[in-house]
Amino acid sequence: MLKKYIFSLCAxxxxxxxxxxxxxxxxxFAASSGTYTPITGGTTVSYLYGTAAxxxxxxxxxxxxxxxxxxxVTYTVIRPCANGFATFGAVxxxxxxxxxxxxxxxxxTGRPILAPLWDDMDNSSGNTTYLLSGxxxxxxxxxxxxNSKWQYSGLSGAxxxxxxxYETTNVIEFVYNQETGSVANAGDLGASIGITxxxxxxxxxxxxxxxxxxxxxxxxxxxxxxxxxxxxxQVYRWTPYCTAGATDLTREKIAKVQYNTINNSSTSTAGYxxxxxxxxxxxxxxxxxxxxxxxxxxxxTDQVIVYIDLNQNGSFSDAGETVYTSAQGAGPYxxxxxxxxxxxxxxxxxxxxxxxxxxxxxxxxxxxxxxGQVEDYSVNIQLCSPANITSQPPNTTVCIGNGTSIALAATxxxxxxxxxxxxxxxxxxxxxxxxxxxxxVTTNTLAISSTTAAMNGYMYKCILxxxxxxxxxxxxxxxxxxxxxxxxxxxxxxxxxxxxxxAFFNVAATGTVSxxxxxxxDGGFVYSNIxxxxxxSLTLANVKENVNGNRxxxxxxxxxxxxxxxxxxxxxxxxxxTAFITADPVNKLKPGxxxxxxxxAIPSLTTNTFTWYKDNAQxxxxxxxxxxxxxxxxYTLKVIDAKGCSNTSAVYTISDxxxxxxxxxxxxxxxxxxxxxxSARFNTLQRNLTVxxxxxxxxxTKVYTVASPYQPMDVDMRNYPAGxxxxxxxxxxxxxxxxxxxxxx
Numbered sequence: 001m002l003k004k005y006i007f008s009l010c011a012x013x014x015x016x017x018x019x020x021x022x023x024x025x026x027x028x029f030a031a032s033s034g035t036y037t038p039i040t041g042g043t044t045v046s047y048l049y050g051t052a053a054x055x056x057x058x059x060x061x062x063x064x065x066x067x068x069x070x071x072x073v074t075y076t077v078i079r080p081c082a083n084g085f086a087t088f089g090a091v092x093x094x095x096x097x098x099x100x101x102x103x104x105x106x107x108x109t110g111r112p113i114l115a116p117l118w119d120d121m122d123n124s125s126g127n128t129t130y131l132l133s134g135x136x137x138x139x140x141x142x143x144x145x146x147n148s149k150w151q152y153s154g155l156s157g158a159x160x161x162x163x164x165x166y167e168t169t170n171v172i173e174f175v176y177n178q179e180t181g182s183v184a185n186a187g188d189l190g191a192s193i194g195i196t197x198x199x200x201x202x203x204x205x206x207x208x209x210x211x212x213x214x215x216x217x218x219x220x221x222x223x224x225x226x227x228x229x230x231x232x233x234q235v236y237r238w239t240p241y242c243t244a245g246a247t248d249l250t251r252e253k254i255a256k257v258q259y260n261t262i263n264n265s266s267t268s269t270a271g272y273x274x275x276x277x278x279x280x281x282x283x284x285x286x287x288x289x290x291x292x293x294x295x296x297x298x299x300x301t302d303q304v305i306v307y308i309d310l311n312q313n314g315s316f317s318d319a320g321e322t323v324y325t326s327a328q329g330a331g332p333y334x335x336x337x338x339x340x341x342x343x344x345x346x347x348x349x350x351x352x353x354x355x356x357x358x359x360x361x362x363x364x365x366x367x368x369x370x371x372g373q374v375e376d377y378s379v380n381i382q383l384c385s386p387a388n389i390t391s392q393p394p395n396t397t398v399c400i401g402n403g404t405s406i407a408l409a410a411t412x413x414x415x416x417x418x419x420x421x422x423x424x425x426x427x428x429x430x431x432x433x434x435x436x437x438x439x440x441v442t443t444n445t446l447a448i449s450s451t452t453a454a455m456n457g458y459m460y461k462c463i464l465x466x467x468x469x470x471x472x473x474x475x476x477x478x479x480x481x482x483x484x485x486x487x488x489x490x491x492x493x494x495x496x497x498x499x500x501x502x503a504f505f506n507v508a509a510t511g512t513v514s515x516x517x518x519x520x521x522d523g524g525f526v527y528s529n530i531x532x533x534x535x536x537s538l539t540l541a542n543v544k545e546n547v548n549g550n551r552x553x554x555x556x557x558x559x560x561x562x563x564x565x566x567x568x569x570x571x572x573x574x575x576x577x578t579a580f581i582t583a584d585p586v587n588k589l590k591p592g593x594x595x596x597x598x599x600x601a602i603p604s605l606t607t608n609t610f611t612w613y614k615d616n617a618q619x620x621x622x623x624x625x626x627x628x629x630x631x632x633x634x635y636t637l638k639v640i641d642a643k644g645c646s647n648t649s650a651v652y653t654i655s656d657x658x659x660x661x662x663x664x665x666x667x668x669x670x671x672x673x674x675x676x677x678x679s680a681r682f683n684t685l686q687r688n689l690t691v692x693x694x695x696x697x698x699x700x701t702k703v704y705t706v707a708s709p710y711q712p713m714d715v716d717m718r719n720y721p722a723g724x725x726x727x728x729x730x731x732x733x734x735x736x737x738x739x740x741x742x743x744x745x
Contacts, residue, residue, distance in 0.1 A: 023197045023274035024219045025071050025112070025206055026241040026376070027172070028314040028349065031214045034235040036160070036177035039144045042129035047082050050094020055124040056152050057098050058082050061091070064141050065132040066167045071112060071197055072243045078165070079110070080128055080143050084117040084191065086163055089198065099152075101192040103205040103222045111198045116161045116174035117230075119191035122149040125157040125181075139167040147179050150191075150229075156181035159229050172238040176230035183227050190225035195238055203277030208236070217347065219277045219378065239314030241349055242366030244374040245271030252302055253373040254354050256293040259337065262377055267295075271368060273375045276349060280377075281414055281467070283384035285341040290324070293332040294354055301358040302372070304333045307351040307365040308379060310343040316351055316365035328357050343381045350377045387412035387469040393460060393478035398451050399485065399561035403437070406460050406478050407445040414467035419446040422459040426477055429461060448480075456482035485561045486511045492538075492552060492569030498645035499576045503540040505569045507554040514559075520551040524568060527553060540571070548573040578602045579610070579639040579649035589629040590657040591665060591676050591710055597625040597652070599637050607642035629676070629710045632656050656709030660738060662729055663710070668743035671718035676710040677729055677738055686732040689713055691725050691742075699725070717744060 047058030059081040067074050070088055080086040083098045089110040092098065100106065101118035126147025134140050142164050147157030158181035164173040172195070194207040194217070202220050209216040209223045211230040249269045256265045260280040266273055282288060292304045306324040307316035316322070320340065326333045351365050353374050360370020391409035398404040406419075419441045420429040432441045437449040446460060462475040490508035497503045507515070517533035520526060530538070538552060551568035584596045599610040599622070612620040613636045619625070625635075637649040656678060663676040679685050684707045691700035699720060704713040717725070721744075728739045 023071075023199055024203050024276035024378075025195050025197050025238075026243070026274065026276070026349075027071075027195065027206065027238040028241065028309060028312055029206060029208075029217050030237045030239065030312070031212075032235045032237065033213065033231070034175065034233050036162070036175050036233050038146070038160070038177070039129050039131045039142055039162075042131035042142070042144065045080060045128045045130065047123065047128070048094075049098075052094075055082050056122045059092050059098065060128070062130045062141075062143060064165060066136065066139050066141075068141075068165050068167070069170045069240070070172075071240070073198075078114075078141070078143065078163075080130075080145070080163075082121060082123040082128070082145075082148075084119055084121045084145060084148065084161070085113050085115040086143060087114075088112050101224050103192050103194050103196050103207050103224075104202065105200040105204075111196055111200070113196040114163055114172060114174075115192055115194055115196075116163055116176075116236075117145075117148075117150075117159065117191050117193060117226075119150065120152050121145075122152040122154060125149050125154075126160070134167075137168045141165045147181075149181065149184065151184035154181055154184035158183055161230075170240045174236040174238075176232065176234045178229045178232045183229065185227060190227040192222060192224045193226060193230075193236070194222070206238075219279070219347075241309070241314055241316070241351075241376075243272070244351065244353065244366055245368050246355065246370065246372040246374065247271060247360075247368050248371045250297075251371045252298040252354065252356070253295050254292060254352065254375050255295040257290070257352060257375060257377065258293075259290040259350075259377070260288045264377075266375070271373060273373065276376050276378045278377050279347065279380050281380040281382055282339045283413065283467070284339050284343050284345075284381060286384065287336050287338040289334065290337040291332055291334045292352060292354065294330070298330040299356065300330050301328050301356050302330060302354060303328050303357040304331070305353045305355070305363060305365075306337060307353075308339075308343075309348045309350075310340065310381075312344045312346060312348045316349075322365070325363070339379075339381060345381055345383065347378055347380045350379050351375075352377070382413060384413040384468040385411065387415055387464045387466050387473050389464070389475055392476040393446075393462060395479045395481070397481040397483060397559040398448075399558070400453055400482050401450055402560065403447070403449045404451065404480075404560075405440070405445050405447045406480075408462055408475050410444065410464060410475075412464070412466045412469055415469065416465045417442050417444050418463045418465075420461055420463060422461075422477070425457065426459050429459075431463075432460075451480070451482045453482060453484070455480055481512075481559070483558045483561045484511060486513050486556050486558045486564055488556060488564055488566050491567045492554065494570045494572070496572040496574060496643070497543060498574050498643070499545060500542050501645075503543050503571055503573075505538040505552045505554075505571075507536055507556065507566050509536075509556045509564070511558050514557045516555045516557070518553050518555060520553075520568065523549070524551050527551075543571070543573050545573055545575065547571055574643045574645050576645050576647040577605075577608060577639045577641045579637045579647055581635060581637050581649050581652035583652070583654065586657075587653070588655050588657040589627070589632055590659050590678070591629050591663040593657065594626060594628050595631075595654060597627065597635060597637075597654075599623045599625075599639070601639040601641075603641075605641060609640045611638045611640075612636075613638065627654060629656070630712075632709055662727065662738035662740040664727060664740050664742050668745050671720060671744050672714075672716050673742060674712040674714055675727060675729065676712055679706045679709055679711060683707070687713065687737075688730040688732065688734070689715070690728045690730070691715070691717065692728065693720075693725055694723060720744065 045060035049058040075088045087110040099120040130143045144162045150158040157179045160177040162175045196205040207222040262280045304326040355369035355372035362369040389410045393408045419432045422429045440447045458480045459477045461477040464473045486509045488509045492505040517530045517538045518527040553568040554566045557563040580600045582598045615633045635652045640646040687704045
């Protein structure tokens with residue numbers, strides 16, 4: 001043991017930490033709403049690009065005014081750039097690309113970078129100033145970009161922003177103020193907001209995911225597409241974690257850390273290693289097991305101490321943040337490491353110290369011990385939730401040969417995905433491998449690069465697993481329909497119809513299609529959709545002369561395969577003929593008179609055919625109709641032309657001629673005759689008929705009901721002798737209406 005201590009004390013006593021190449025900046029992030037206070041009386045910088053003044057891409061050097069420690073390194077100069085960032089690194093040359101925002105690797109030796117709004121900015125509409133305020137040891141350096149154009153092509157200033165560096169605490173703040181101009185973009189992706197270490201690549205930066213009031217941030221993925229102004233008074237604060245390590249570089253070191261999903265082996269002999277880019281997700285009130293394995297040089301007096309910044313304020317020294325202290329021993333150390341229910345939700349830092357607890361010990365999270373090693377990791381504290389599929393995979397239609405994708409949306413802790421396919425209508429499923437035509441098989445989106453006819457009817461579902469998700473939770477199944485382009489097999493035919501009649505057009509096509517009929521009223525130059533006409537047939541009712549000559553076609557569509565358009569069918573609307581009735585010589589009849597009804601039509605064609613109707617009942621055909629008193633009534637005439645178009649005339653009425661005479665027919669007769677007398681049309685009346693012989697004896701009497709003018713009342717006197725008889729007609733009240741003689745032979 002003594003030999004060990006003497007060797008180590010002879011080593012690099014003043015060495016506190018050794019920085020790895022791509023370390024995550026040792027800072028915690030917090031957002032708040034504050035006040036933007038413009039600089040007054042500050043010093044204006046002169047931007048240079050090479051040796052020429054340049055407020056578009058230029059840079060400058062500003063003395064901080066105090067020792068500022070960033071990521072464990074002390075700086076006295078910061079170098080702002082017109083493009084919305086500042087660096088602590090080497091002076092940039094005139095050939096350095098300062099306008100392309102790249103937190104993961106940009107600016108080379110100019111790193112590390114502070115980027116409040118890194119984009120292709122232009123400060124020509126404003127200026128950049130700086131001001132040192134306050135008194136030691138609590139001074140603040142403020143560097144202010146005033147009224148910057150967002151993109152060099154902007155017409156006016158869009159945003160002002162500041163970097164504030166705080167003495168002693170080494171806190172960094174970005175503060176913003178919106179100006180009146182607009183974000184120009186100029187085809188660029190957008191801005192980055194964040195900080196970097198001197199290293200490059202994934203894990204060398206902290207990048208904000210947006211410019212919002214409480215944005216998420218990432219150590220692994222840079223967001224460089226921010227194109228919305230941060231709110232006025234928005235403050236983003238970066239608080240440094242204290243440095244820690246061990247001075248001896250040869251003895252016991254951490255060889256492996258296992259915690260939840262972290263399983264990290266390391267062989268470095270540095271006193272400090274930054275593995276903050278290794279992140280595991282944990283849940284408050286849950287217990288996880290940690291194993292810390294030292295290397296072979298561990299001794300019986302070693303111990304492990306674990307700290308977690310549970311309130312995410314940049315310090316491990318708050319109550320309860322020393323979450324584990326082991327007993328002395330050579331390890332490995334396996335112990336429960338629960339997350340308390342009061343832990344703040346979000347990404348935070350975890351520090352592990354391995355040390356000799358007897359010689360050169362330091363049980364605090366900051367500073368150095370003599371022997372051992374310090375490693376930093378990240379824990380993402382999140383409430384654990386089972387998978388909740390918020391959007392199921394939809395049924396998907398694609399044209400043969402084309403690609404498509406099927407996606408679901410789900411929330412839940414630590415979700416994993418595995419897509420499966422069924423080729424037998426859902427009877428069985430099998431996992432899909434990431435080989436053609438499939439990719440994304442273990443993501444929430446399955447991509448299919450091309451489809452075949454054989455894939456029509458395939459069904460796809462996704463199997464989800466997660467920290468709190470029941471094993472192999474399945475999504476709903478999505479049906480894949482692979483369509484082929486359609487072909488029209490029956491084109492619409494020309495159609496002729498009569499005015500005010502129906503017209504029909506039909507189309508037929510292959511495949512599962514949808515239809516949209518269109519009409520052209522200008523001879524086929526312009527077509528427009530017909531509302532509601534989405535069937536394979538089109539029916540037009542009550543067509544008028546104004547649609548004569550219209551063209552009708554159908555657009556036939558197969559989902560995902562596009563449309564084909566039929567040839568047009570032309571509609572011909574034939575006008576109707578007009579029918580007229582005339583009467584010759586009279587239109588009022590009584591017994592003994594005849595009328596002739598004549599049929600005419602316009603146009604007058606020999607091919608016209610006529611049909612006569614009396615009181616809506618068909619009675620005859622032809623161009624002429626002869627009627628006597630029995631034909632009293634309402635007549636109409638229907639004409640049909642050679643094109644099949646028909647029309648009906650107006651009603652023509654043949655009425656009765658009023659007379660108080662009693663008509664007996666035939667007279668003389670064989671004893672059978674009819675008695676006729678005028679009665680009002682459509683009145684039902686009772687008539688009393690009596691026959692007397694030449695002696696005045698009543699030989700016949702009968703009551704008749706009549707309902708039309710001159711309705712015959714039949715009499716049969718064949719059983720009576722020949723002679724002259726008197727016929728008397730009376731009404732229902734016994735009043736005489738008329739009388740007349742009849743001769744029976």
